[in-house]
Amino acid sequence: MIKSRLIRFLCLVAVATALLLPGTAFAKKLKVAGIYTQPIQQKWDACLHKALVKYAEQGAIEYVYSEKVSNTDYIRVLREYSEAGVNLIVGEAFGISRDVRKVADDYPEVAYLMGDSFGPHGKNMSVFDNYIHEPCYLMGMIAGKMTKSNKIGMVGGYPIGEVNRLFNAFMAGAKATNPAVQFKVSFIGSWYDPPKAKEFAYAQVESGVDVLYAERAGVVDSAREKGIIAFGNVNDMNKEENGTNVVVTSALWSMDSAIGHAIERVEAGTFAAEDYKEWTMMAKGGSSLSPYYEFDAKIPAEVKAEVAKTAAAIKAGSFTVEINDNEPKSTF
Secondary structure, three states: OHHHHHHHHHHHHHHHHHHHOOOOOOOOOEEEEEEOOOOOOOHHHHHHHHHHHHHHHOOOEEEEEEOOOOHHHHHHHHHHHHHOOOOEEEEEOOOOHHHHHHHHHHOOOOEEEEEOOOOOEOOOEEEEOOOOHHHHHHHHHHHHHHOOOOEEEEEEOOOOHHHHHHHHHHHHHHHHHOOOOEEEEEEOOOOOOHHHHHHHHHHHHHOOOOEEEEOOOOHHHHHHHHOOEEEEEEOOHHHHOOOOOOEEEEEEEOOHHHHHHHHHHHHHOOOOOOEOHHHHOHHHOOEEEOOOHHHOOOOOHHHHHHHHHHHHHHHHOOOOOOOOOOOOOOOO
């Protein structure tokens, strides 16, 4: 009798333990919220959203989100999710960093992973940004060899660090393979205004550029209409932005690794304030170069070989692409 009771007791302990352990069939899923200032179709926010949807579809988390949340309303929404028992909140703190940090202080039991230009905060606010400057350098290497006019145009949103570093890396890569190349740099003053980006790209083509770096949506359409090539940014513009026969390759950003790391930390009870920079770089799978698709045979073989060699060196840590957040300037 005593032996049977002991067995039943041990079985109950095992079940109770399973209920508490993350990753078991009985474990309660993590509740994760995403808060976005733009529509989730906008590529920066889409990158976060896609990664979270992936983990939700795998059954790792329960995921809810709010989009098109203005900065003036952001803190209210952030507090509402924090009060609702969410375990992890993924969002952005650009322009409202001080207020977001105060919320993190007020809810120490919640983990925050926020896009931010400043460092981690307290014990529960980690930060990230898109450090895709490495594949941008690789794109520049190709662009430098594919331009015939030696003039490359670049159209971006705003001259802030996360854009500037991409442009500077692209320019450095182009200079590495073609020292004679020159650049025309324009910023449209918006994160999503395809007609305006298209207009700026038209003006650059009129100035003589025959290659465009499409940091913003709308530039690829200009390249197509003007019969020149382009290079994409963040998402695969060849496949996702009507770039067939126009976009040679794109510098891709993935938040899968970064968000996976955050989920693991929360599940293990070890989430801490960290800078997730390395999780958005090539070595950890946070950034990469898209396939060349129909341009594979059009890129000189020696350039492809040099790009592959440089990519391997970047991942191995034997070659470093400089992070330069200073505003790039036109050179002609």
